[in-house]
Amino acid sequence: MNYFSTRDTERTNPKTSAQAIKQGIAQDGGLFMPESIPAISLSEISALSALPYTERAANILSKFLTDYTYDELLASAKAAYSEEKFAGGATGISALGDTHRVLELWHGPTCAFKDMALQIMPRLLSLALKKTGEKRTAYILVATSGDTGKAALEGYKDVDGVKITVFYPEDGVSAMQKLQMTSQTGENVNVCAIKGNFDDAQTGVKKIFSNSDVANKLDENGIFLSSANSINWGRLVPQIVYYVSAYCDLVSEGDIKLGDVIDITVPTGNFGNIFAAYVAKLMGMPFGKLICASNRNNILTDFINTGVYDRNREFFTTMSPSMDILISSNLERLLYLISGPAKCAAYMKSLSENGKYEVEEDVLVKIKESFTADYCTEENTASTIRDTFDKYSYLIDTHTACALYASVNAEMKNAAEGRNVKILTASTASPYKFAADVLKSLGKTPKSESFEVIYELSDATDTEIPAPLAALRDAKVRFTASVGKSWEEMLAASEKFVGIE
Numbered sequence: 001m002n003y004f005s006t007r008d009t010e011r012t013n014p015k016t017s018a019q020a021i022k023q024g025i026a027q028d029g030g031l032f033m034p035e036s037i038p039a040i041s042l043s044e045i046s047a048l049s050a051l052p053y054t055e056r057a058a059n060i061l062s063k064f065l066t067d068y069t070y071d072e073l074l075a076s077a078k079a080a081y082s083e084e085k086f087a088g089g090a091t092g093i094s095a096l097g098d099t100h101r102v103l104e105l106w107h108g109p110t111c112a113f114k115d116m117a118l119q120i121m122p123r124l125l126s127l128a129l130k131k132t133g134e135k136r137t138a139y140i141l142v143a144t145s146g147d148t149g150k151a152a153l154e155g156y157k158d159v160d161g162v163k164i165t166v167f168y169p170e171d172g173v174s175a176m177q178k179l180q181m182t183s184q185t186g187e188n189v190n191v192c193a194i195k196g197n198f199d200d201a202q203t204g205v206k207k208i209f210s211n212s213d214v215a216n217k218l219d220e221n222g223i224f225l226s227s228a229n230s231i232n233w234g235r236l237v238p239q240i241v242y243y244v245s246a247y248c249d250l251v252s253e254g255d256i257k258l259g260d261v262i263d264i265t266v267p268t269g270n271f272g273n274i275f276a277a278y279v280a281k282l283m284g285m286p287f288g289k290l291i292c293a294s295n296r297n298n299i300l301t302d303f304i305n306t307g308v309y310d311r312n313r314e315f316f317t318t319m320s321p322s323m324d325i326l327i328s329s330n331l332e333r334l335l336y337l338i339s340g341p342a343k344c345a346a347y348m349k350s351l352s353e354n355g356k357y358e359v360e361e362d363v364l365v366k367i368k369e370s371f372t373a374d375y376c377t378e379e380n381t382a383s384t385i386r387d388t389f390d391k392y393s394y395l396i397d398t399h400t401a402c403a404l405y406a407s408v409n410a411e412m413k414n415a416a417e418g419r420n421v422k423i424l425t426a427s428t429a430s431p432y433k434f435a436a437d438v439l440k441s442l443g444k445t446p447k448s449e450s451f452e453v454i455y456e457l458s459d460a461t462d463t464e465i466p467a468p469l470a471a472l473r474d475a476k477v478r479f480t481a482s483v484g485k486s487w488e489e490m491l492a493a494s495e496k497f498v499g500i501e
C-alpha cells in the first residue's frame with residue numbers, strides 16, 4: 001500500500017506507511033493518504049467480533065500498514081492496550097436508554113481518547129525508524145489544544161531515538177490539562193506555553209515543518225522533525241480500529257444484528273476522530289449518518305451545511321477547549337477523497353491566502369451523503385451534562401456533552417424520518433479533566449481552585465476519580481516556559497531544547 005500527499009496531483013512521490021509515519025506531513029504541505037481504502041466484509045466483521053481488541057487492532061492495521069508484519073502490529077497493540085474493557089486503554093460501551101450508546105475512549109493513562117492512538121503510535125514510529133534505517137534523532141513537535149499534548153508526552157517519554165516538545169495555548173487549556181503537561185516526567189520531553197490560541201500553535205508547528213532551511217540545519221545536527229498531531233497517518237489509523245471494534249461489541253453483545261446500520265456522533269475539533277469513522281464507513285462498515293458535533297466555534301457546522309469554509313470569524317474560548325479550533329486540518333483528507341488532489345490543493349491555497357474556500361455543489365452533495373452537522377452552545381453543554389446525570393446517573397465531560405446534545409437532536413430527526421437506528425456517541429474525555437465546568441453544569445459552585453475540584457465532583461456524583469488524575473496531587477511542575485506565538489519564537493524554543501543555537 002503506497003501513501004501519497006493530498007496535494008500530489010501527479011502521484012509522483014509514493015511512500016511506504018513507515019515513511020509516512022516517520023515524516024508526519026508531506027513535503028508539499030499536504031497530508032499522507034493511502035492510495036486506496038481496503039475493504040472489510042460482514043463475514044470479517046463477524047469473525048473479528050469473537051476476538052479481543054488487540055487482535056482486532058492488528059487485523060485492521062495490517063490492511064493499511066502493509067510494510068509492517070502482522071506480528072509487529074499485534075505486539076504493538078498488546079503493549080498499547082489492555083484486553084479488559086473500560087481499563088488500560090481498552091474501550092467500553094455504556095447504554096443510555098434504547099437509542100443511545102456511548103463509546104468510552106478515555107480509559108488510557110491520560111484520560112482522553114488521544115491515548116487510543118498515542119499509546120500505539122510511538123511503537124509504530126520506533127519500528128519505522130528501524131525499517132527505514134534511520135540513524136538521526138526524531139524530534140516531535142506537537143501543537144495541542146490540551147489533550148494531545150499530554151497523551152503524546154506520555155506515549156513518547158523515554159522512547160529511544162526520539163525527543164518531543166509540546167506547545168499549548170497559555171490560556172486555552174483546563175487547569176487539570178495544564179498540570180498534566182507541566183508535570184510530565186521523562187528525560188526527552190519539553191513543554192512550552194505560547195501566548196496565542198491553538199490555531200496559532202498549529203500554524204507555527206506547520207510552518208516550522210515546511211521550512212527547508214530549518215530541516216537542513218537540524219539535519220546537520222543529526223535530527224529530523226516528525227509530528228504526533230492527527231495530521232500524521234500514524235495517529236489516524238489506530239482510530240479506525242475502535243469504530244470497527246465498537247460495532248463488533250454491539251454485535252457480540254446482541255445489541256444489534258450483523259449488518260444493522262448505526263449512526264455515529266463525534267465531538268469534533270481537528271476532524272481526525274470523525275474522519276477515522278468515515279474511513280471505516282468507506283471500508284464497508286454499516287455506518288449511516290456521521291454526525292459532526294461542534295461547540296460554539298461552529299465553523300464545521302456551517303461548512304457541512306453550506307459548502308463555505310470561512311475562518312474569518314470570532315474565536316470563542318469554551319468549556320470544551322479541545323474543540324476550540326478554526327482550522328480543522330483533517331478536513332483536507334475528506335476534500336481529497338471527494339474532490340481529488342488538484343481541487344484539494346486549490347482549496348487549501350485559498351484557505352491560507354484568504355482564510356476561506358467554497359466547494360462546488362457536487363462536492364457538497366457527496367459530503368452530505370455521509371455527514372450531518374450540529375453545534376452546541378455553552379448553555380446546552382451544561383444542560384446536557386445535567387440532564388444526562390439526572391436521567392441516567394451517567395457523568396459526561398464537556399466535549400462528550402456537545403456530541404450527546406447532537407445525538408439527541410439526531411434521534412428526533414431520525415424518528416421524523418421513520419429511521420430507527422442506534423446512535424453511537426464517541427466519549428472523548430473523562431469528566432474529571434474538566435471537573436470545575438462539569439460541577440458547575442450540575443448546578444454546584446466549586447469551592448476550591450483548580451485541582452481540588454475533583455474531590456468535590458467525586459463527592460457530588462458518587463463517581464470515582466480516575467487513578468492517573470488522582471496521582472497528580474503529588475506531581476511537581478517541571479515546565480514553566482512561555483513564548484510569543486510567532487513561528488520564529490517557537491522555533492527558537494525548539495532549537496534550544498535540542499541544543500542548537
Ligand SMILES: *Cc1c(COP(=O)(O)O)cnc(C)c1O
Pocket residue numbers: 112113114147148230267268269270271272273274322323399428429
Ligand atoms: C482532541 C479532542 C477532540 C477533538 O478531536 P479531533 O480528532 O481533533 O476532531 C474532542 N474531544 C476531546 C476531549 C479531545 O481531546
